[in-house]
Amino acid sequence: MSLTLYTYFRSSAAWRVRAALAWKGLDYQVVPVHLLREGGEQHAEAYRxxxxxxxxxxxxxxxxxxxxxxxxxEYLDETHPTPxxxxxxxxxxxxxxxxAQAIACDIHPINNLRVLQHLKRNMGHSQEDTDNWYxxxxxxxxxxLENELARLGSKDFCYGGAMSLADICLVPQVFNARRFNVDLAPYPHIAQIDAHLMSLPTFADTQPSRQPDAE
Amino acid sequence: MSLTLYTYFRSSAAWRVRAALAWKGLDYQVVPVHLLREGGEQHAEAYRxxxxxxxxxxxxxxxxxxxxxxxxxEYLDETHPTPxxxxxxxxxxxxxxxxAQAIACDIHPINNLRVLQHLKRNMGHSQEDTDNWYxxxxxxxxxxLENELARLGSKDFCYGGAMSLADICLVPQVFNARRFNVDLAPYPHIAQIDAHLMSLPTFADTQPSRQPDAE
Structure with missing residues (x-):
């Protein structure tokens, strides 16, 4: 069956899926959706x-x-169980x-583009305000998350010494933290796991700068 | 194995789990965690x-x-598969x-208590501002979500004519919408599914007003 991914190079959520596809060794077609150009291509009729x-x-x-x-x-994992x-x-x-949900529910959506845009356009906030919010x-x-990873004794991966959906969610979030100059020193487990994961092709090859639509 | 739920009567996320436990017919002990009293019992050492x-x-x-x-x-579903x-x-x-994630990632966390408190305490917003935000x-x-449910042809349940995690997430979110006077007329599929689900003990018996810690 042919797979097609609608993606944006800088989207954390899209990176998660790119990493899962890479981990599974699955080929797919890329359709870039530019989240800023012309008011955001994700709002265009065709994509809606x-x-x-x-x-x-x-x-x-x-x-x-x-x-x-x-x-x-999880769908890719159930339809292509190995690895x-x-x-x-x-x-x-x-x-x-x-x-995964501690990141993908409780950090990322609050910092998503549309929330930052709403804070600026409709609630009168500055770029500095939204940077601080982020x-x-x-x-x-x-x-x-650091406490939880310490409690689990996690080292190279978030859980059980093996790649999982938690790692898939962690790496793009750490990338965003760096982009917004968050000091990672207080989070040694997060930083160590991220460093290990970014050394793997699963994440190195799927990071934003390596995407065909990268700017 | 004995189950203990740390819950707050008004928490949507806790209601999801109460509904899942009820659907499965599982007994459990209730430990109320008051999210507002004494600065929030969820921040106390014991709960942390x-x-x-x-x-x-x-x-x-x-x-x-x-x-x-x-x-x-999902853990309860995997460990107690029927129903x-x-x-x-x-x-x-x-x-x-x-x-489920369209609700539990993309609506609920942005409107969670800690976000509303941050908007008021640290970003200078009024109750009216946060009500509008909500x-x-x-x-x-x-x-x-209404478009998606219409596309799926959903009637009494969100998906496949059967109870699922999507229903578990929908009902508490609709309850919150009503609490903040959101007009549900533009969302007939959501309203119909919610009406059906609220007629079932799974949701009727686990709603906030029926909880031992209800106020």
Missing amino acids: KLNPQELVPALCDGEHVITQSMAIC ALMPSDPLGRARVRAL RHWITVGFAS | KLNPQELVPALCDGEHVITQSMAIC ALMPSDPLGRARVRAL RHWITVGFAS
């Missing part, structure tokens, strides 16, 4: 038909359109999903 | 040891603490997870 949420990514598997990056990653992205036991899966939610989220 | 994120819910299954409501619901909360096919599971993200999220 694919994804009424007007967010990237979306993955087409043949005729099926699948949205939401974590749902896409795995999820532990084989229910408790392990719960731990991985909880780590750093605030990363700092809050990373503090608890 | 359980959940470094300082958010409810958390579920203890014997010695294991599990956090993040969607992760908890099911997830479809049996990968595409169905992807659809259900995408619907309604804005529900309105944006419900518009695309």
